[in-house]
Amino acid sequence: MTDTHLAWPDTAHEAITGDLTVAVAYLTPAGGAVVTSVSPVGLANRAANQVSFTTSLGFPKKLERILNNPRVALAYHTRTHGFATHSHYVLAQGKASVDLQPSVQRLAELMDATEPFFGKTKHGRVWDWLLREYHQERVFVDVDLERISTWPHLSAHGPATVTGPSWPRHPATQQPPKNGTTPRIPVSKLVRRIAALPHRLLAYEGADGSPVILPVTVTGHDETGLRLSAPPELLPPGGRRAGFLAHAFRPQCVGVSMRTATGWLTVDDGEALYAPHTSVGMTAPPSRTVMTVANGLLAKQGLRRARRNGTTAHLHNLAAGVRPGA
Template identity: 65%
Template sequence: MTSAPVSWPQSADAVIRGDLTVAVAYLTPAGGAVITSVSPVGLGDRENGVLGFTTSLGFPKKLERILRDPHVAVAYHTREHGFASDDTYVLAQGTASVDLRPSPGRLQDLMRASEPFLGETKRGLVWDWLLREYHQERVFVDIGLERIALWDNLAARGAESIIGTAWPRIPAPQKPPKNGTEPRVDTSALKRQLHGLPHRLIAYRGADGYPVILPAKIIKVDATGLHLDIPSGPLPLGGRRAGFLAHSFNPQCVGLGMRTLTGWLEITDDGALYSPHTSKGLAAPPYKTLLTVSNGLMAKYGLWRAQRDGTAERLHELARNTVS
């Protein structure tokens, strides 16, 4: 592990400060990876080599898995609707810590940072009540960086430059799941669901335990799964558990769509085949006011549910045990 902070270069700073939406990957107990999209609103401390994003108690499984295994990765993979313009693909890997009780000052800083990306915060008696949980019950995930890989193109093709720890050895193939590797979801329906979600990525567990996130182009979809074109670089031959993300978003993340898959990735000399085992979709309303109301109500419900079923206390206990 690196002893000094891994600070990203000036050439990557505009990307990290400016991307509206990024991909985050974390690990599963079975050695797979889950990949999802978040809006980090430029959070990061370049001097100390720390990146970050926020989430809520309404997504307890993600938080629990990060607390149990803090190896995470972030991919800055699209310049769409953000403030950066170059084509650098940035893959950052590191160890996460979770701030379940951020200070009021940190929450205020987050609101100020989010407005250039997500629009002016609605205020007023009704809006303050509706959005209280959405703004005040945020959870921060801070990532102390171990490695940054940079490609000069968003397809992550060709040679990369590494800052921090060198790439580890190529990971060995994993043991196939007991129920087999074939698709467990309707791939014809999945093909329709992926249409209109142009940003696609694959994530898997690297040899040193950090997720690797790479762009993935779908060549075709048939009964055997998703036939992919993936950069060869750090991607090993053989089979392994992997996560897949397809998503889209509009300015200020209004009208976003996302589909996350888990499954089995098989790499041979003939290409890459991804067999999906689970599939979950998310769509946000394409209207700003409706989206804001939806976010407020979902945050209220998520917090109520977390308090009712003991999720909040379980996460706090897990965080305490992780620190100790």
């Protein structure tokens, strides 16, 4: 738990406890950032200065990187289908810890927390068997907050109110990767895949080592990359590794679509160009029953794979501070 208590602004607390889907960014060993979407179902403890979200052992790379570098950020960037009603953009930054073996009580509290956001949990002999791993093998990521920044608009335009340490200056330009900075995947294909995904964000490593997540608008593209627009002065000048997220979701997160990318960001005289290097995505059908069955089967498969290939033991060693070769 952090030594410094932050007096959360009420607008931040409302978004943290009420948004259905938020963006989470974590860092890579090469100084890049990966940004993805999660549904934290309001898991927060204002008195303890902590926010949480859950994931599964089926996504070991995310957990491994957070365990190796605990600095993360969460962006509360859309009020769509949630409970918060204001239009502030909220960026929370802090250090994460991973609870790989949550207590029975904590898992039960999670089940209660999900229903206002996702609806009633399916029960019955078949459903309980199908969803056993999905519900009982969750992993909690707990983030002790160090800074909360709020902007008066979801676009992050306007003056920011910062609770905690002041924002540092822009980070220095990074060394370009050995394989170059130009796109490694077809830009036009990426544009087609994100065309129907309205929420777009960019993440990079800030000067203090914490990820920064900002809302961006794609204003055009060519073979050199995506042309991005962001609020003035927020994108750092020069070149650097950066993550990109485009996503969409329906009420209760039925019918989720997401596309994440990693690549190289160049900002020159306020003009931003993003050259994508990798891109992965997923789309869930707009059927709660189909999605529930898929979640249950994927959780079973992911847990079996994690146990079989040693991922579970590896993550437990990382959480205990044991590094490979030590």
